[in-house]
Amino acid sequence: MLEKITPRTEDFSRWYTDVIAAGQLADYAPVKGCMVIRPNGFALWENFQRALDGMFKETGHENAYFPLFIPESFLKKEAEHVEGFAPECAVVTHGGGKELEEPLVVRPTSETIIWAMFRKWIESYRDLPLLMNQWCNVVRWEMRTRLFLRTLEFLWQEGHTAHGTAEEAEEETRRMLEVYRRFAEDWMAMPVISGIKTEREKFAGAVRTYSIEAMMQDRKALQSGTSHNLGQNFARAFDVTFQNERGEREFVWATSWGVSTRLIGALIMTHGDDKGIILPPKLAPTHCVLIPIYKGEDQRALVLERLEAIGNTLSPDFKVKVDKREGYTPGWKFYDWEQKGVPLRVEMGPRDLAKNQVVLVRRDTGEKIPVGTEGLVDRVRDVLDAIQRSLFEKARSLMLQNSVTLDDYLDVVRFLEGPGGFVYGRLCNSFSCEEKIQEETKATVRCIPFDRPPDPGPCLVCGKTVDGRVVIAKGY
C-alpha cells in the first residue's frame, strides 16, 4: 500500500498514476482501458454528485434514467453526431445466443434515445421547458486511456433540455456552464476559464459548445465541463415539434451538458503534491483524521479516551475519523492519511494531554497549529476554510503565472515548445488556422473566453483582423 510517489518534476504522468495508487482512488481493471473506482475515489465522486445534483435541482432539473442500449439506427439520424461518435462506439450484435436483427450501440452519450422519448412527451409549449438530467455510465472506445481522464467506460451526468425558443436554449446552455464554473471554483477550488469552443472543437451535432478549462500543474489544459446549444438539430432529426401560443408547429430547441469522473483527475492534477492528493475541504469525504500518540498501555488508554471525546465534539460539524489502529507508528499514519488527502490532521499525545491542547496539521501547507481544546470546533472550521481558500489561490496564481499574451507566431511556437501554459493570442475561427498551430505545436484553441476585452488585431496565422484573443494551450 505505502509506496513512494514519483516527484512531479521528474515525471508528471507517473506522478499522477502513483498518486492514484497511493491514495487508493482507483485501480486497473482486468478489462483493458477500464478502471475500478475504489471506495476512496468513489466517496469523492459521491460528494461531487451530491453538490452538483443540488445545483441541478435548484435550477429546476429532474433526474431520470434512460437505457444503456441505443438502437444503431437512432445514432445515425443526426449526420454530424453519428460522424463524431461512430468510430468510438461499442456495438452489441448478439443477445440470448442469437444475432440481433438490429445491433445495439452502448451509449457514448444519450441525445438520440432521449430525443426519441422527448418526441412522445412534447406536444405543446405548455410541456416546455423540459429539464432533465441523468447520472449514468457511458462507453467510448478510446485508443489510449488514463485513469479518470480517459477510460473506455466512465461515469458522468448528462443534462438534456428542450425549450420553446432559441433564446431560452441559449440561456440554459450558459446557465449550466455557469453552474459548472461555480462548482469547479467554489467546491473543487479549481479556477477555470469559461468560454466558447471553436468550430473545430465543438461537439458533434451542436450549434455551439461552451466549456470550462482548467490549468493542471504541468501547465496543460483540461476541459472540465461542457455545455452545448444543440439548436434544432436533434428536434429535426427526431421530428420533435410543439405547438406555440399562436397554434403554430415549431421544432423544439435543445441543450445538453455534462461533467464526468474526469473531474477527479482534474482535482488530483490541480492540488496534488509530491505526497499525494490534496482534497478541498468542501468535497473531502473525511475532513479531520485524529491520530493518538502514546507510550505504553496507560498512556494509550488516556489519550484514546480524550481523543474520542474530541472526535465527538467535532463530529456534528465535520466528518471525522479516529485512527485507533495498533501496530502502526504515528509517523506511519501521518504518511498514510497524507496520501489519502485528508485536509486536516489532529494529533494528540501526552504533551498535548498535559496542556489540554491538540496539534492541527494542514495537509496543504504542512503547517502545525497547536490549539486548546476550548473552542476547537470554531478553530477547525477556520482552518478548513483557510485551506479551501488557499488551494484556490495557489491554483489561480499558477494559472496566472503561466499565462502569456503573445502577438508573434514564432513567439507562440517557442512558448509552447518550452514548459508551456496558456497563450492569449489572436486567431480567427477557421479550421485551417487552428490546424496549422496544432500541427506545429500540438496545442489547440481551448476556448474563446467570455470575459475577453476587445483587442482587435491580426490573426496569428492568416493575418485577418479579429476582435480579440483566444486561449491556446496543449490539452489533455
Add this chain to the structure above:
RNA sequence: CGGGGCGUGGCGCAGUCUGGUAGCGCACCUGCUUUGGGAGCAGGGGGUCGGAGGUUCAAAUCCUCUCGCCCCGACCA
C-alpha cells in the same frame, strides 16, 4: 494502428547471456519490545516463473507460436 518496453509469491525486482529444479526488498501472519514523521528482533505462510508446444537426462533460462499489460505518437469528456 505505428514505435518502445515488460510479463518470476499481493507489489517492486534479481536470476535468463553461460540450462542443474527459485531468491531478495516491501507487504502479510504470530509473538515480544516499540510508538511526537514511514519501528526493531525472532519465527512463519505464500510462486505449476503469462500460456501452449518443442529441444534436453534436466528448462524461469534455449527454440517456435500465442496471449496480455504498460509507456510514447494520430482522436476524445
